Amino acid sequence: MNIRETPQSAIPTSGGGKDGVRFGIDPYRDWLAAEGIPVVEDFGVFLFDVKTAPWPRYGVKGAAVHLKGRGDFANMFVLEIAPGQSTAPQQHLYEEVVYVLEGAGSTQVELADGTRRSFEWGAKSLFAIPLNARHRHFNGSGTERALLVTTTNLPMVMNVFHNEAFVFGNAFDFGERAGKKEYFAGEGDLITVRQGNHMWETNFVPDLTAIELKSWGDRGAGGTNIMFVLADGTMHAHISEMPVGTYKKGHRHGPSFHVMCVMGQGFSLLWFEHEKDFRRVDWKHGMVLVPCDRQFHQHFNTGPQPARYLATAVGGLRYPTTLANRISLLGAGGDDLPAVSKSVKEGGDQIEYEDQDPRIHRIWLEEMRKNGAPPKMEKFIPTPADMKAPA
């Protein structure tokens, strides 16, 4: 039985043999089953199509989304807030990063000293709720729904404590996580680390399509990115952009990186080492895909404008959380490059353009031709003679 291909829904949740012997228990999945919301599972999921159902805890409709590559620690929830409605107040000991798929509204966060902070979001806003801060979301429209997707580390937290009352009913104040007041107003601090690892510390990003990105030479072809530190949390979030006519280098890392198309068009290829074929997921706003643990993947821009994607995961640059993330993002120590920026020929996890399977460039060129978009990869990888436009 293969962990990658086995539907998680097919694995028994609570163990338990004869005589009430308890074993093999998954407290997160047991909790989720009791919440009574739909659960969707796949390699890639179009979030606008996820069926939601009333979720008594939140007072709005919701669903859970389990991408096959989510690993042990992360999940997603979709929250659908009807026109004029709001979520019931929540407080919990897990972290969440919220991405607005559509709609406009506001979120109110109550700090332990009673101070309230609120901010207004719209489609493609990103924010985090400081750990254990009481909060609620309001749909600001009387006619349109608001659709939010959250990436959380609830599976990790619930499986460690396996006590719902502790996770959802604990008053402990993590005051330092709230950060500066301005962080709730969309302002932040740029923390320069090195190419590919510059961080923007804040709690709220009003518009992911507008935020300025920094050069990331390692990943190839003029790409730019920015890492986020949100509410001083351990959840990872970064945004990455590929210029028109380009694609990034293939690479691999640990699980849980939820990749969401923010702007532009393109696709991703995913494959495990020694696999003959690629799995392809096409991008559009609302699509999320998650490469599995150590699964190679590569992102391609195939449209007439820059393509941006957001990635959320457990373990960020400030708090990598797992050794796999630390080595991926920071390297193994000393002068070592981050594994995701180091060639597989040197023991890293990145496939240089010249080493990639020749079929990959052809798949992309074919797509570019269909879209009438101009390829600009000639200086990195020459176009095969039979695919050159006739002179």
Ligand SMILES: [Fe+2]
């Ligand atoms: Fe990746």
